[in-house]
Amino acid sequence: MQTERQQEIISTALDLISEKGIQGLTIKNLSKKLGITEPAIYRHFENKIQILIALLDLLKKNTSVIFEAELNSDETAVLKVERLFEKHFKSFAEVPSLAAVVFSEEMFRNEEKLIAKISEVIEANNKTLLTILKQGQQNNEIRSDIEAEHLVIFIMGALRLFVKKWQFAKFTFNLQKEGHKLIQSVKLIISKK
C-alpha cells in the first residue's frame, strides 16, 4: 500500500525523531536527510499529518503484532507477559526511534486525528494485556488479590518508564540485558504466591 519512496520517508522520519525528538521532525530536516528538496516530499505525502499518521500506523503494526501473538499462544500467562516484555525490548533495541514515537503523545495534542490514532494503539495493547492477565487469574497462575486493571498499570508503567530511562541515558546501557533483569522482578510481582 506504500511506495518505496514513502517507506524511505517514514523510515527517515523515524531516524530524525530519535536524533532530535519530535520537534526535529520538520519537512526541511526530512528533505535534507533524504537528499531531496522540500516540495519533493509533497509528491509522496499530501501533508505532514499524513506522514505522522503513517508513522503511527507503523508503530501500531509493530506493537499489536507482539501483543496478539502472545495472546494467542498457549503458554502460561506469566510466560506471556515475560515474552511481551522481551519482544518489546528487542524491538526497541533494534529500532530505537520507535521508542521515541511511543513517548511523544504529548506532541500530538493539537491534531485530533493523531490523538485518536495514538489512543487507539495504547488502548488496544492495554486490552490485550488485560485479557492475558485475567486468564492467568482464572488459571490460578497470577495473583488475584490485586485487580487485573491495576496489574496492567504496574506492568505498562514499568515498561514505559524503563524504556524512557534508556532513552534519557541516550541508549548507553543494554536495554535487552538490563530489561531481562527487570522482567524477573515483574514475574515475582504478578505471580501467585
Added chain:
Amino acid sequence: MQTERQQEIISTALDLISEKGIQGLTIKNLSKKLGITEPAIYRHFENKIQILIALLDLLKKNTSVIFEAELNSDETAVLKVERLFEKHFKSFAEVPSLAAVVFSEEMFRNEEKLIAKISEVIEANNKTLLTILKQGQQNNEIRSDIEAEHLVIFIMGALRLFVKKWQFAKFTFNLQKEGHKLIQSVKLIISKK
C-alpha cells in the same frame, strides 16, 4: 524572590499548558491571557527559557517538599510510600497543570538547561524513594526478593502512568479517589509477604 507579576505570569503559563499542552505556551497566548502585549512579558522575564525554568522550579519545590517530608517522618516505609502517593494525587488534583509539566520532558529536548533542570527533579525524587525503600527492606517491612531499584521503577512507573491516564481522560475521573485504590495495590506489591 519573584515579583507578583512574575508569579502571575508563571501561574497563567501553567493554566495555558494544561489547556493546550506545552505547544500552547507561546508568548502570544501568554500575553493575551494576561491582558497585556507580548513585549510586556519581557519586562518580567529575560526570555521564554527563563519562564520555563521558573515553571520547573515551582514543580521541583512542589514535589521535593512532598518527598523529603516523608523521608524524614518516622512512619513505616510502607506508610511513607502510601503518603507519597496520596500527597502527589492531592497536589495534582489541586493544580492539574503541574501534571502537564511533569510529563512534558519530551518537549524540552532542544534546550540543554531545561533537560538538566528536569532530570534534576526526577533524579532527586528517585533517590529519596530509593532510600525509603532500602530502609524498609532493612526493617523487614518491604520485600527483599526484588531489588529496591526495580521497586522504584514499579512505583514511579505506576504513578506516572496513572496520572497520565487521568490527563488523557481530561480529568473526568476523581484522581484522589481512584488513586486511593491504586495505592492499596502498591502496598500489596511492595510489602513483605
Added chain:
DNA sequence: TGCTGGTTAGTAATCATTAACTAAATTTGT
C-alpha cells in the same frame, strides 16, 4: 505524449525577540 518525481522561487503564518517611545510612579537633590 503525458505521467512521475524532481527543481526553483516564493507565500502566508507564526515564532521569539527588539527598538523606540510614553505615561505614571518613585526616588533624589535642594
Added chain:
DNA sequence: ACAAATTTAGTTAATGATTACTAACCAGCA
C-alpha cells in the same frame, strides 16, 4: 516640601527565523 531625574511597566511597530505548503517549470521515461 517640591521639582527634577529616574525607574517601572506598559505600548506600537518591526525584524529575522522558521514553519508548512504552493505555483510553475522541467527532465526523463514508458
